[in-house]
Amino acid sequence: MTPIDEIKNRLDIVEVIQDYVKLKKAGKDYKALCPFHKEKNPSFFVSPSKQIWHCFSCNIGGDMFTFVQKIEGVEFADALRILAKKAGVVLKREDPQLKSQRNILYQICEEATEFFQEQLQKNKAVQDYLKNRGLENKTIEEFKIGYAMDSWDALYKHLTELGYKESDIEKAGFLAKKETSNKYYDRFRNRIMFPIFDLSGQAAGFSGRIFGKEDEKKAKYVNSPDTLIYNKSRIIYGLDKAKMEIRQKNQCVIVEGQFDLIMAHQAGSKNAIATSGSALTIDQLHILKRYAENLVFSFDADTGGESATKRAVAPAQQLEFNVRVAILPVEDKDPAEIIKKDKKKWENILENSKPIMEFYFENAFSKYQNLTVDNKREIAKELLYPIKNITNVVEQAHWLQALASRLKIDERKLVEALQKIKARESGEEIPSTPETRQVSRIKSLEEHLLGLVLKYSQHLDFAKEELNPNILIIPEVKNVFVKLKSFKESFDLKSFQKELSPEEVYLTNYLIFKVEYCELEEKEVLDEIRCAIKEIKIYNLRDKMSQVSLDIKEAEENKDKEKIEDLKRRFYKLTEELNEINI
Ligand SMILES: [Zn+2]
Structure with missing residues (x-):
């Protein structure tokens, strides 16, 4: 039995989905x-009988x-791992599905995480430092924070003793090389280690913060390089722990540093993620979009505008996020510090977050005392860009109006100016992702028909008579129809499914399930089948006709008169057939 079957045997889909x-x-x-x-x-x-x-x-x-893939936003292998854990199925290392380079790197990261955690247990000074920053023990454990000791090869030795190859340790991002001697050494030394978890909660990379006196020659943070399992532009720190809460609240709070994030979670803001000092990438925004439509960025009051660019507010607006800002007070601008001093204050800051446009307006108008012509022009220039980024037309109109009335100028002039900006920048827009699972009309038609005739098999003969399976477009549906046509016994679903491949059994169950939820009246069914067949035929004829007209064009270019005549006759014949169906 494959691990997949074993998991399916042990788990009920209802119990899996109920977790979410x-x-x-x-x-x-x-x-x-x-x-x-x-x-x-x-x-x-959810159908327990069909799973x-x-x-x-x-x-x-x-x-x-x-389901797990989609709700967790992970690949199949990760969904397998998650469900195996839940089912208590041990995935053996030899398992061909998992025996991959990726998996070795995950194992190395896990071993490293444990090693760093052990080192932290042995180092009182680092423990005291973390305590001083306000971190509780259970938080340190939850985020698996550790310590990389001040050594050139402690981790390297530990991992090679466990049997990992140098090349794999290097590929996992733990080693750096001296240019002169070609010798490897530990990348992370004397650093507080934050494992960076992917969406399924596995450590995939690390961020190491320098411990002790800050040294200008050393970077404050050292991060893992991109590896096979760690892609900086896609992974989001904290999302593995925050995703359910983000989905539930339909809101994601965005802070900058790892300490900020960890403190926010400790204080109960479990829908927070961190950008780790850089701007959110388009990929990351698309990932967040799967969980929420509302983003709350935390900004320093004095560097607000700068922060906005730094945190990718504009692309977020273009992806139709509803963006708000939580302004941090000038006196302490670090969320971690605020939370450590006063948890309530942080909650208030979040509660008083305001729409990004309000923030931009206040910011722009506060810079200029008098509304002179020059100042008006500057303010308009500053605000038209963010207004341009608003994709919702009603909202955009609202802010244009607001700007016009505050500047006391004709709104139409602003609309003109906005169009000029748009024209100048056209071609730079961020394309939105196409709906990945968008089902084409013909696919749903054919599937619907198959579901109908299997569910209401009393009409099966009618469908067999009326429909030539060869005109079907979707291969999976077509194959089942061909088998239906050659199925000579009197029909019953169970015995018919014995003729099908496991994928086809799954498909047919699934399509019947869909049809059941249409809750058709008995007398509507035949009409529904008739309509579906008719539309499929029309689709097929139109498809042929457009092919023939392409051929005609080609024949005309080649001046092949005989062929043109022949094709035209075909075209007329198809037209006639189409007319007949349409009657
Ligand atoms: Zn839905």
Whole structure:
């Protein structure tokens, strides 16, 4: 038995999904508000008998693995690991699915994490330092903070003794090389170590903060280089722990440093993530978009504008996030410090966050005492850019109006100016991601038809008569239809499914499940089948016609008169067929 089958045997899909979503019993199935889109009425269904789930609004679904992949935002291998853990299935190292370079690197990172944690246990000075910064023991444990001792080869020795190859330790990012001697040494020395976890909670990289007196010759932070498992532009510090809370609140709080993040979580802001000093990348924003629509950036009051650019507020606006800012007081601008002194104060700062545009307005107008012509021009220049970034037209109009009235100028002039900026910058917009699972019309039609005839098999003969499976476009659907056509016994689902591959059994169960939720009246079914077949035929004919007209064009270019005539006859014939169907 493969680990996948074993996991499926041991776990029930209901119990897996219940960890993330509140399910309600609905007949023999369960329903819930879909975790993947906003809705008021449940269209997310789980079938314990078929062990599948489906959202009828997003039109996505699958088994427990696809659910975990989607809700955790991870790859299949990681979903496998998560569910194996839950099921108590041991994934053997020899497992071909997992025996990969990636896995070795994960193992090395895990060993390193433990090693650093042990070193911290042995070092009172570092423990005291962390305590002084306000970190509680359970927080240190939760974030697996450790210490890399002041040694050139302590970790290297430890890992090689465990049997790891030098080349793998290097690939995991723990070694650096002296240019002169070609010899490897430990990258992290005398540093407080923060493992950086990926979405499934596995350490994939590290950030090391210098311990003791700050030394100008040494970087305050040293980070892992990009590796096979650690991609700086995609991984987000803290997201593994914050993601459920972010989804629940539909809001993500963004702080800068690791200490800020850890203190925020300790203080109960469990929906916080850290940018680790740099701007959020487009990739990271897309990842966050899977969890929430609202971002709250924490800014220093005095360097607000600068912070906005630094934290990628503009791309966030263009990706249609609703952006707010929490302004940190001038006297202590470090969230970690604020929380250490007064947890309530931090909560207040978050509660009083304001829309980013309000912040920009206050910032711009506070710079100029009098609204002279020059000042008006400067203010407009400063504010038109963020206004341009607003993708929602109503919201954009609102802020244009607000700006016009505060500057006491004609709004149309501002609209003109805005259009000029847009024209100048066109081509620089960030493309939004295409909906990855968008199902084309024909695919859903063919699948719907297959589900219908399997569920309401009394109409199977009608469908077999009316439809030539060869005109179907989707290979999986077509294959099942071909098998249906050659299935000579009297139909019953169980015995028919014996003729199918496991994937096809899964597909058919899934399509029947979808059809069941259409809750068709008995008398509507035949009409529904008839319509689906008709549309599939129309699609097929149109497809052929557009192909023929392309051929005609080509023949005309080649001046092949005979072929042109021939093709035209074909085209007319197809037109006639189409007319017949449409009657
Ligand atoms: Zn949905």
